[in-house]
Amino acid sequence: MARRKDPEGGLPPPDKAPTQSLFAWLRGRFFAGMVIAAPIAVTFLILxxxxxxIDKRVVPLIPAALNPETYLKYAVPGFGLIVLVVFLTILGGIATNLIGRSVISVGDRILSQVPIVRSLYSAFKQLVEVFAKDNTDQFSEVVLIEYPKTGTWCLGFVSSPAKGEIGATLGGEYLGVFVPTTPNPTSGFLMYVDSKEVIRLKMTVEEGAKMILSAGLVVPEFPPAPKPDPKAPKKILP
Known part of the structure; x- marks a missing residue:
């Protein structure tokens, strides 16, 4: 394309690209560094x-002869966590043999009969068993359901098909869908929805949880990147 001539008949100088100020350059680098450092710092602070x-509650229970703080002039960070892991491992080993199962069964019956304790104990026991149970059907699928009104969709996780009295009452193929709230996914709603009225998504449960935690700011890549085939021959660069 021909350049426009100036009044004197010459060609004007070519358009120059806008230069970035030093302050804008420093600001961009600062925010880029903050995006990288913020998740690391938050994870470190939480840990x-x-x-x-854990150390504050476990270390005082350790006998003085076994406590390293008795011989050292400073506290050993993480020692209480190590003791707790060892204790839980030993407890799990005891619980797997016949005598241990009998003792735990007696303690379970006693706690289940105390008027106030039994409500809390049974609720927490069921909750722990649900999360500890190795069941691939639990929260294995992310779906969209039309809620709270027509034309409005929310993200949910399939827990299990309707069973027992609920399945017999509803009939058909209904799914139990847990709809978590944002940004606290531990609370939400349990709904039973006709399987024909849900939209199944390809994103993983982890990706769906990240999307809910970020209030929709973190969106998984779509279409998802193809996974490398381990059986495919590797390319050898020349």
Whole structure:
């Protein structure tokens, strides 16, 4: 394309690309560094808080002869966590043999009969068993359901098909869908929806949880990147 001539008959100088100021350059680099450092710092602070709380409660229970703080002039960070892991491992080993199962069964019956304790104990026991149970059907699928009104869709996780009295009452193929709230996914609603009225998504449960935690700001890539085939021959670069 021909350049426009100036009044004197010459060609004007070519358009120059806008230069970025030093302040804008520094600001961009600062925010880029903050995006990288913020998740690392938050993770470190949370782990530091949890380890400190565990140490504060476990270390005082350790006998003085076994406590390294008795011989050292400073506290050993994470020692309480190590003791807790060892204790839970030993407890799990005891619980797997015949005598251990009998003792735990007696304790379970006693706690289940105390008027106030049994409600809390049974609720937490069922909750722990649900999360500890190795069941691939639990929260294995992310779906969209039309809620709370027509034309409005929300993200949910399939828990299990309707069973027992609920399945017999509803009939048909209904799915139990847990709809978590944002940004606290531990609370939400349990709904039973006709399987024909849900839209099944290809994103993983982890990707769906990240999307809910970020209030929709973190969106998984679509279409998802193809996974490498381990059986495919590797390319050898020349």
């Amino acid at each position: 530091q808080f949890l380890i400190g709380e």
